[in-house]
Amino acid sequence: MTVLSEALPVDKLGFGIYYGPKMLSAKYAEGKWGPLELKNTGEISIHPGAKTLHYAQEIFEGLKAYLQKDGSLAMFRPEANIARMTRSAEMLSMPPFPEAKFLEGLKSIIEASKDFATEAPGALYLRPTMICTTPSLGVAPGTEYLFYILLCPVGGYFGSAHVEKPVEVSVLATDEYVRAVRGGIGSAKTGGNYAASLRAIQHAKKHGFNNVLFLDAINQKSLEELGGMNLFIVQNGELQTPTLTDSILAGVTRDSILKLANSMGIKAVERTITIDELLEGIENSKVEEVFACGTAAVVSAITELGWKEKRFKVGNGESGPITQTLFQELTNIHYGKKKAPFPEWMLKV
Numbered sequence: 636m637t638v639l640s641e642a643l644p645v646d647k648l649g650f651g652i653y654y655g656p657k658m659l660s661a662k663y664a665e666g667k668w669g670p671l672e673l674k675n676t677g678e679i680s681i682h683p684g685a686k687t688l689h690y691a692q693e694i695f696e697g698l699k700a701y702l703q704k705d706g707s708l709a710m711f712r713p714e715a716n717i718a719r720m721t722r723s724a725e726m727l728s729m730p731p732f733p734e735a736k737f738l739e740g741l742k743s744i745i746e747a748s749k750d751f752a753t754e755a756p757g758a759l760y761l762r763p764t765m766i767c768t769t770p771s772l773g774v775a776p777g778t779e780y781l782f783y784i785l786l787c788p789v790g791g792y793f794g795s796a797h798v799e800k801p802v803e804v805s806v807l808a809t810d811e812y813v814r815a816v817r818g819g820i821g822s823a824k825t826g827g828n829y830a831a832s833l834r835a836i837q838h839a840k841k842h843g844f845n846n847v848l849f850l851d852a853i854n855q856k857s858l859e860e861l862g863g864m865n866l867f868i869v870q871n872g873e874l875q876t877p878t879l880t881d882s883i884l885a886g887v888t889r890d891s892i893l894k895l896a897n898s899m900g901i902k903a904v905e906r907t908i909t910i911d912e913l914l915e916g917i918e919n920s921k922v923e924e925v926f927a928c929g930t931a932a933v934v935s936a937i938t939e940l941g942w943k944e945k946r947f948k949v950g951n952g953e954s955g956p957i958t959q960t961l962f963q964e965l966t967n968i969h970y971g972k973k974k975a976p977f978p979e980w981m982l983k984v
């Protein structure tokens with residue numbers, strides 16, 4: 636049974652395996668959203684012809700609430716996730732859920748689940764989701780939708796060992812598979828993008844890598860992102876991340892790292908970075924560090940990069956100083972051990 640009736644220790648939680656006992660849901664019909672109601676976490680029933688099952692009219696979000704030093708819970712930048720879900724809804728021709736009600740809902744489900752929160756690296760992971768329930772097979776947006784928020788008590792994405800130090804991962808850059816293309820829905824958080832990334836991730840795993848690095852789908856030259864994380868490199872002491880395009884998901888962690896770095900006096904820029912430049916930089920030691928970032932795994936050092944038949948060691952093969960500093964700074968902010976440079980980042984429940 637994956638629905639918890641009592642809290643589990645943080646090292647037993649894993650990621651996205653266990654659910655809290657409560658969820659929230661609201662229905663959309665006849666042009667308006669109904670009330671958001673607290674329910675027991677459990678199965679939902681939809682028609683087998685529901686458009687979400689056939690045409691993937693589905694969007695979701697992922698954010699966390701963290702246990703603070705004083706025992707309270709605080710969410711990290713929920714308004715950024717709410718705004719991104721509104722943008723995803725527009726891209727998938729769905730009716731956005733009202734943002735103020737959305738925030739209230741997040742607070743209420745966290746409040747109802749507070750006994751399940753654990754210390755670092757644990758968190759309450761929230762998964763707002765919207766699906767189209769209209770049971771008709773014409774290729775057109777539906778008229779009925781279900782919005783729900785699931786809550787998962789989670790531990791560290793890669794186990795609980797990584798409280799002090801980022802995890803180190805290997806990544807295979809690919810010009811064989813693409814995740815999203817210009818004019819598509821790559822910048823929406825929608826299931827189809829993840830379906831498109833699965834076989835690339837499997838391919839990378841089969842060859843001994845933890846994840847995959849996608850390039851732009853047209854020229855297969857510019858770095859984009861990983862299967863579920865954005866990318867940063869440290870080149871000549873400067874932090875750099877690929878400029879957002881409409882085939883990259885605009886990560887909340889990515890944006891936070893850019894702002895945090897600048898506030899700490901680390902120069903951080905967005906620019907187009909090519910795979911050739913990255914590999915050359917790794918080889919001649921101009922690229923000193925590479926890391927990935929996202930809500931689930933926070934900051935993970937990329938210490939090995941694969942390309943074609945070759946493997947490249949980044950720096951000395953361990954997480955570098957800037958990666959470690961940013962990981963520590965961000966996790967200290969999450970758990971209230973340090974004040975965020977932007978006070979609105981942590982929203983107490």
Ligand SMILES: Cc1ncc(COP(=O)(O)O)c(C=O)c1O
Pocket residue numbers: 697860861862863864865884885886887888889928929930931
């Ligand atoms: C494809 C993809 N890119 C980037 C990210 C990082 O986004 P965030 O920092 O908002 O979690 C995620 C995770 O949500 C993702 O799934």
